[in-house]
Amino acid sequence: MSERKPLNLPFENWIDRQIREAEERGAFDDLPGAGKPLPGLDRHLDENWWIKQKIESEGLSMALPPTLALRRDAEVALGEARGARSEAEARRIVEEINERIREAIRTGLPGPPLNLMPFDVDQVVSEWRQARRR
Template sequence: MTERKPVGFPFETWIDRQIREAEERGEFNDLPGKGKPLPGLDRHLDEMWWIKQKIESEGLSMPLPPTLALRKEAEEALAEARGARSETEVRQIVEDINHKIREAIRTGLSGPPLNLMPYDVDAVVSEWRGQR
């Protein structure tokens, strides 16, 4: 499809002709997935589905803004504390993330609002004990 559209030839007609001729030459016969349903047709997709799919298929990653990265780290720390082996370990994990949260509140981070307060260490420990 290296030829240029002839002057005075409508785009739609010219494109239709290019597709028809390619089909006649069999250029679409060996495409991967031919005759198979399109994946994901049955699920609801948000408006950014194609960007997310492209990022995933290319193996790309995008760094989170600092506030969102800290929120994610805080969630992971809380999950880690719930699975800790000892009360001392729970306290250390929660105190470490609380230090980072306090520092972020004190200095401010770029990105969306942090909306995160330090965890109550005793409450997390009490929850941990309840799971044992």
Template sequence: MTERKPPGVGFESWIDRQITEAMERGEFDDLPGAGKPIPDIDKPYDELWWVKQKLRREGASMLPPTLVLRKEAEDALAAAARADSEAEARRIVEAVNEKIRKAIRTGLPGPPLNLMPFDVDRVAREWRERHAE
């Protein structure tokens, strides 16, 4: 690859020759993803595809922390409703309540949180009512 393009040879044919020679030497044989479909090849073009892919890979969120906490609180209530025991439902709600209290104390960037800690006893009572049937 370090050889210079000879004069009088077009770039396309010179590059094609280098690729062909590399293929013959087997330099492309063990590349990761060989023989697998290209991910998201059928999706419409997105200029920020690489940013979104990086965020997914890193487990980062594009949402402001206040919205992430709102979503987490909503998910916690749903998880408490599906819990196997009242004690587990209480633990779930108490854990998210601690996060809400901390966010209220310290403040989080983003839109207003507009969230107060949940009434653990009310959630437990609703859990008992649902599971009494």
């Protein structure tokens, strides 16, 4: 246990003194990574960096609940359909995700509410055609 801060000494001076004394004793000499650059300094600052680092260090996975995973898959499928090479491919992509959505509505999935309805295939294909005309 560390000593108590003297009443007449400001916190900054007291803390600086404790750090200096610990350095002199060699308390920081054998820390992991000593003398090496801090990991991740070259990466873009992410406000959730500490959460991601903890998940990685603990070997955990961030599996989404099935309803959220299906919503994400539907969004990805819609983007793929809009970027499809042919009308038939766009139609196939939308029909496949619609079948998964219908199955989820019919059977129910664990997680938050799905809040997702099948896409209008003809509408998506029509948007695909219009995008190709531009």
